[in-house]
Amino acid sequence: xTTTAEIIQPLDQMFLSHLHDMELSPEQNVALxxxxxxxxxxxxxxxxxxxxRTPSGSLLCTPYGLGWDEVRASDVLTVDRGGRLLKGHxxxxxxxxxxxxxxxxxxxxxxxxxxxxRWATAWAAAHRxxxxxxxxxxxxGAGLMLYTEFLGGVDDWDVARRNIAALEGAPVALLANxxxxxxAEDVVRAHLRSVVVEHRCALAADVEQIGGGQxxxxxxxxxxxxxxxxxxxxxxxxxxxxxxxxDPSVLE
Ligand SMILES: [Zn+2]
Numbered sequence: 001x002t003t004t005a006e007i008i009q010p011l012d013q014m015f016l017s018h019l020h021d022m023e024l025s026p027e028q029n030v031a032l033x034x035x036x037x038x039x040x041x042x043x044x045x046x047x048x049x050x051x052x053r054t055p056s057g058s059l060l061c062t063p064y065g066l067g068w069d070e071v072r073a074s075d076v077l078t079v080d081r082g083g084r085l086l087k088g089h090x091x092x093x094x095x096x097x098x099x100x101x102x103x104x105x106x107x108x109x110x111x112x113x114x115x116x117x118r119w120a121t122a123w124a125a126a127h128r129x130x131x132x133x134x135x136x137x138x139x140x141g142a143g144l145m146l147y148t149e150f151l152g153g154v155d156d157w158d159v160a161r162r163n164i165a166a167l168e169g170a171p172v173a174l175l176a177n178x179x180x181x182x183x184a185e186d187v188v189r190a191h192l193r194s195v196v197v198e199h200r201c202a203l204a205a206d207v208e209q210i211g212g213g214q215x216x217x218x219x220x221x222x223x224x225x226x227x228x229x230x231x232x233x234x235x236x237x238x239x240x241x242x243x244x245x246x247d248p249s250v251l252e
Contacts, residue, residue: 048115130204
């Protein structure tokens with residue numbers, strides 16, 4: 001297990017610091033990420049959680065009891081590395097232990113997303129990794145894994161650590177009969193990887209529905225994945241702008 005020798009990155013490498021003439025706080029980044037992903041299919045009622053490690057070592061996380069489409073910056077909780085509430089007016093999700101273990105064991109990771117988007121959850125239930133059928137379907141590198149031994153009891157430290165260790169460095173995992181787990185260095189990569197996995201799963205389901213198709217060749221998929229490995233800041237900014245236009249209170 002990797003110990004928590006902190007990898008301190010400048011704030012603007014983990015979070016979007018500016019959006020045109022606006023300065024964005026880490027809490028505003030996290031609130032926007034919730035809303036942006038809700039629109040991408042991360043919309044299983046009040047389920048799921050996001051956590052983001054700050055340069056001080058504390059974690060920002062989803063407040064329990066809100067849908068991701070209603071989270072505002074002031075709703076985002078701050079917890080310590082043991083999951084104890086430091087700041088915020090809502091409850092800490094019980095399953096935050098899975099996130100705490102991820103941040104403890106993966107100092108290269110700053111943002112963790114867990115949810116049950118429709119199509120990723122369907123492939124996770126089928127215990128199958130969907131083929132890549134288009135340009136937005138690849139992560140490259142360690143890629144997408146199916147984790148069939150995902151252990152419940154996500155408020156248990158030992159179980160949470162075993163779950164994270166089993167991912168073996170994969171940035172995105174389908175958790176069998178459960179949902180998806182995304183690990184990323186920053187909010188931009190967390191957004192793109194979350195978008196990619198649900199897009200890939202939805203497209204592959206469509207392709208199967210019409211009788212099957214031809215997956216992208218491995219070398220092409222790897223090349224595509226290398227382009228998305230750094231995230232897609234312009235996509236993040238464009239989607240963030242839309243959320244702010246729709247409901248500026250996301251930043252409050
Ligand atoms: Zn879950």
